[in-house]
Amino acid sequence: MAKSMNLLWGSGSPPCWRVMITLEEKKLQGYKHKLLSFEKGEHKSQEVLEINPRGQLPAFRHGDNIVNESAATCLYLENEFKSQGTKLIPDSPAERALMYQRMMEGLTLTDKLNAVIYYEWFVPEGERHNSAVNRNKEALATELKLWESYLQKVSAGSYLAGAFSLADVIVFPNIAFAFRFGLSVGRYPNLAKYYRFLKDRASIKSSWPPQWLPSAQGFDNLKDL
């Protein structure tokens, strides 16, 4: 099973990390994988383009089935391997609704994080504006406050949609990403609690990024947020 899977990934990429967490949770260790370098532009190599014409990581293949887009890969794996490993989609309709909601909101959070942290990566030099940088930071601060409110009742075993679920698979890497880039633990206590509860979960610990890609400012973009 796992041996017929191949994951091309980059270090410090939340989307890649999500897939790795899911593979661990579904007891699919032993999958083939290759670490590529964003900095060297390896995500645009022929090897990647053959699986993912968008030239993006993660690029994932299971036998003849290609499933790129991290959320798609995670849903595919949960669906195909429903009966093994951790159940990642709750049974109760109310929790399931909440899970799908938070999962998709997690993708909005990713965009807002990238717009701040990798601003220079996405916007060519002649088009950059302090006004845009400030607006992106405000938008991210607003977004993170929303997540603080979502995690008001976080405790051991009670995460974004009750028990650990695909919502956490999608969102936790974003939260770890935010703290890596200097987010204040004091100003975001619920996010900090969430981070502490989950950072040692087996699937998360074993797939922790070996390194993170620095922004143009290094790693403290979010310290004033």
Next chain:
Amino acid sequence: MAKDMTLLWGPGSPPCWRIMVALEEKGLQGYNSKMLSFEKGEHKSAEVMKVNPRGQLPSFTVGGTPLNESIGACFYLEDVYKSQGNKLIPDCPKEKAVMYQRIFEAMPLMDKMAIVVYYDYKVPEGERHDSAVKRNKETLTAELKLWEEYLQKTPGGFLAGKTFTLADVVLFPVIAYLFRMGLCEKRYPKLAAYHSALKDRPSIKTTWPPTWKENPQTQDTLKEIVSTESSGECGFSRNRHYIAVFP
């Protein structure tokens, strides 16, 4: 139960439309439905903010639980109502894989469309650049070429294979929006054929944006978007148009 569901929506908005298509496909007619106006700013009204602190449409609740994210809502409806209406997730793992990927590829497609169509709305005056406008158009063109290729690979006529799936629920409204904005059918024949084949599907026809029915004239915002295999001109039209503000 449909009666436990409430949808606040804006006409023409692909995320709103896809939930409506899903509800029809699953035989969940009878849900509470209220059309709101983006132009009047009703997506920021107290009624919406109560269920969606982001002040966006769609705002959708199922038994009191907000499920505003449209793709999430579509997955939820198929999951919970699996045994009624049309089956929207295929059994075949290969088609399932394609379906999941296409669904999430709707997001870059929408983003790239929005930054072209709504550039002036999204980017304050002092931050606009011709270089950005040009690049955004090229990026959208490359994205559309990818979707033309995707449709070439699925001769069944649907996005994931031989049957209508959640991928079509999620993507048809986006593709319809592209043509509404003037995308040239001659330059994108596969997308045009897809659009033409599906527009009369009952779930789609029933939920067609009322404002588009009232004013069928397409806009010409995307008229000039070219594919590399472009041939032939597309007609130019200069009518004043209704604009659906993209949330």
